[in-house]
Amino acid sequence: MAYDAEDTRRRIFDAAAAEFAEHGLAGARVERIATAARANKQAIYLYYGSKEKLFSRIVRDRLEGLRVSLSIDPDSVADSVGQIFDWYREHPELIRLLLWEALEECAASEEGERDRRDSFQEKARCLVEGGMAPHLPADARIRAAQDLLFTLMGLIAWNFAVPGICRTVLDEDTDGAALARRRETVIEAARRLTAGQ
Structure with missing residues (x-):
């Protein structure tokens, strides 16, 4: 062969x-x-x-997979949050990789950092173009969209970063039960955060 x-x-x-x-x-x-x-x-x-370059490529690949698979619909942010939550449940390695990257202070390559920044700027622009915070000046709308994105990412990711704490705090018997409960809560939080935007 x-x-x-x-x-x-x-x-x-x-x-x-x-x-x-x-x-x-x-x-x-x-x-x-x-x-x-x-x-x-x-x-x-x-x-x-090198091992370091391989790690960096894997993190970049997994983030790209997330970017390509999912988008945030400006007209239905809460539904998009539910889809992102489900994606993380199916791909738990991304959270672990990002946590290791942060814990070990692995600097993203300049190219990787630029790719990440561009991807998130694109998502923030999409939210603004979809009508987010029309009462704010243009630069403040972008900043509000960036803050919303980061807040939503935290609301989703923390559930997968500390599943044992999630299960314990919620007093659920299994991680699955805790995640099902959290999914609904995170979607509702996203709905409230974007109400009236």
């Missing part, structure tokens, strides 16, 4: 995503990634350069 470089690259990427989500950048081991990917360590360095 011929060597399939693209398949090897994908296996490494998927194995590394799981390893980084579980152990962070510092705790991740190239040997474990290679074993899980059925590849050798040299292939990891050949395709990705």
Whole structure:
């Protein structure tokens, strides 16, 4: 069977995503990634350069997946929040990767930082163009949209960042029951935050 470089690259990427989500950048081991990917360590360095570059590419890829999969509908922010909540439930690794990135003070590459900023600016502009806060001056409308986005992100992400605390505070028996309850609460909070916008 011929060597399939693209398949090897994908296996490494998927194995590394799981390893980084579980152990962070510092705790991740190239040997474990290679074993899980059925590849050798040299292939990891050949395709990705370093463990740090691989981590950065994975975070960027997962954020891009979120961006491409979901948008915030200015006419129905609460419904969009429900869809984003569901996406995070199906992709819990993104929260873990972002938490590891913050804990380990991994600086996003300049390109990655620019991509993130552009993506969020696009979402804020979409909200403003959809009619958010028409009573405010243009620059204040953008800032209000950015603040709303970040607030909504926090309302959603915290549920997945600390599921045990969520379950305990809500006095639910399972994470699933707590998340179902929180989903409705977060949607209602989004509805109230955007009422009259």
